[in-house]
Amino acid sequence: MSNDDLSRRDALTSGAAAALVGVGAALAVSAVTRDAHAQNAADATALNGLLRAEYEAIRAYDTAIGYLMSPPMTDPGASLGPAAAAVANRFRAQHRDHATALIPLVTAAGGTPVNESTVLFTPPAGLSLSVSNLIRLAANKEKAAAIAYTNALRTLSTQGAAEVVAAIGGVETQHFIVLYLLAKGIAQPGMNAATMTNAIVPSSFVSIEANPSASLDSVADLAFTA
Amino acid sequence: MTDSNKLSRRGFIGGAAIAGTSATLAACGGDDTPAGPNPDITVLNSLLSAEWLAIKAYAAGLPTLQMPATGDPLAANGPVLYVIAQRWQTQHQAHAAALQAAIRAIGGTPVDENSVTFTPPTGFSATVRNVMVLACNAEKAAAIAYNRAVKGLTAAGNRFLAGNIEGDESQHFIVLYALLQQVVAANPSGIITGTMDVVPQTFVVNYNGMQNGLEAVPDFTYTTA
Numbered sequence: 001m002s003n004d005d006l007s008r009r010d011a012l013t014s015g016a017a018a019a020l021v022g023v024g025a026a027l028a029v030s031a032v033t034r035d036a037h038a039q040n041a042a043d044a045t046a047l048n049g050l051l052r053a054e055y056e057a058i059r060a061y062d063t064a065i066g067y068l069m070s071p072p073m074t075d076p077g078a079s080l081g082p083a084a085a086a087v088a089n090r091f092r093a094q095h096r097d098h099a100t101a102l103i104p105l106v107t108a109a110g111g112t113p114v115n116e117s118t119v120l121f122t123p124p125a126g127l128s129l130s131v132s133n134l135i136r137l138a139a140n141k142e143k144a145a146a147i148a149y150t151n152a153l154r155t156l157s158t159q160g161a162a163e164v165v166a167a168i169g170g171v172e173t174q175h176f177i178v179l180y181l182l183a184k185g186i187a188q189p190g191m192n193a194a195t196m197t198n199a200i201v202p203s204s205f206v207s208i209e210a211n212p213s214a215s216l217d218s219v220a221d222l223a224f225t226a
Numbered sequence: 227m228t229d230s231n232k233l234s235r236r237g238f239i240g241g242a243a244i245a246g247t248s249a250t251l252a253a254c255g256g257d258d259t260p261a262g263p264n265p266d267i268t269v270l271n272s273l274l275s276a277e278w279l280a281i282k283a284y285a286a287g288l289p290t291l292q293m294p295a296t297g298d299p300l301a302a303n304g305p306v307l308y309v310i311a312q313r314w315q316t317q318h319q320a321h322a323a324a325l326q327a328a329i330r331a332i333g334g335t336p337v338d339e340n341s342v343t344f345t346p347p348t349g350f351s352a353t354v355r356n357v358m359v360l361a362c363n364a365e366k367a368a369a370i371a372y373n374r375a376v377k378g379l380t381a382a383g384n385r386f387l388a389g390n391i392e393g394d395e396s397q398h399f400i401v402l403y404a405l406l407q408q409v410v411a412a413n414p415s416g417i418i419t420g421t422m423d424v425v426p427q428t429f430v431v432n433y434n435g436m437q438n439g440l441e442a443v444p445d446f447t448y449t450t451a
Contacts, residue, residue: 127448206370
């Protein structure tokens with residue numbers, strides 16, 4: 001066998017090996033891409049579930065606010081109605097901010113954001129309208145939302161989406177605890193409740209780097225007194 | 227060599243190449259963990275340091291709440307706040323324990339509690355209100371820190387833990403903030419027996435197989451008209 005034969009064989013062998021590696025790489029990249037697509041689809045589904053819940057919360061607050069603003073005097077909690085309406089208004093606006101933040105995440109994950117008009121709110125069976133029941137309903141819903149957001153962090157694949165989801169989840173926990181304490185009768189509206197509604201859960205997000213003005217980052221530390 | 231032998235050898239080599247390349251790619255990009263120390267260790271350890279600091283800050287504030295100075299305008303609220311602060315300190319201890327376990331699970335060494343010291347901020351005088359302000363500011367900072375950590379952590383499991391604690395610290399913050407801003411007030415008839423319900427759980431979602439999340443808090447039932 002001549003040297004030419006050897007180098008031709010070497011060339012063929014290394015060429016074949018290179019081709020095989022190329023095929024291998026292409027197949028592996030294809031598998032990674034397939035996995036990424038599957039993960040994106042899972043992210044989009046999870047984020048759309050959260051978006052749907054936000055729209056439902058907005059609708060639920062729509063229903064509640066109408067009643068809370070002017071409850072009948074026969075309602076034992078009627079005196080709490082206007083303060084509860086102010087809180088509900090604030091929380092509803094924050095849920096709107098949450099929905100707005102979720103929409104681009106769904107799109108970025110390759111999904112189609114759920115259409116708000118397709119989401120309905122159905123009051124739970126046995127709910128009769130009263131100030132007390134509406135505060136309880138909101139507390140139950142906010143608790144469920146806080147749990148859902150936290151659970152979503154188990155599977156979301158991107159740190160950016162996780163940041164926003166955690167930032168919203170932290171605010172849902174704030175909504176929950178305020179309502180929970182009111183519903184339990186442990187807390188009641190304070191002397192500034194009517195004038196400082198914005199201080200009842202002061203920001204829509206805990207911390208989103210790209211949106212500090214809507215985050216707790218923009219809430220000034222409280223000052224010590226002498 | 228027969229044709230079928232050629233095919234089978236080619237198939238073997240090709241399969242090995244594919245398997246090898248796949249393994250290499252998986253090692254490079256299939257998970258979020260690069261070679262070397264897991265980057266999550268540093269992030270989790272910074273959160274753990276903050277938890278140790280919070281525990282020590284509460285320890286420093288507890289005596290003021292338990293026995294406020296004569297003339298402290300909020301002296302009457304001290305004992306109830308003392309019970310709540312003790313409870314929250316315990317929640318921070320549970321957070322620290324969860325973080326320690328998470329750090330060990332990825333091969334790290336948790337920062338030692340004794341390496342962290344609490345120094346009261348400048349201008350701090352020990353009154354009930356100032357202890358509440360101190361805690362409020364610290365809980366806000368903690369909630370923000372956890373949220374930023376979520377963005378930096380590479381493993382979804384660690385992001386879940388950080389978010390799970392963040393939700394609890396967020397509740398600590400808003401209770402203190404709303405009280406200090408006087409948008410809510412303690413209901414005298416409900417607060418004495420309700421201290422355990424002021425942030426009732428340590429986590430948002432049950433963690434480590436325990437009933438320590440908001441899932442364990444039953445839904446309210448509705449009253450009839």
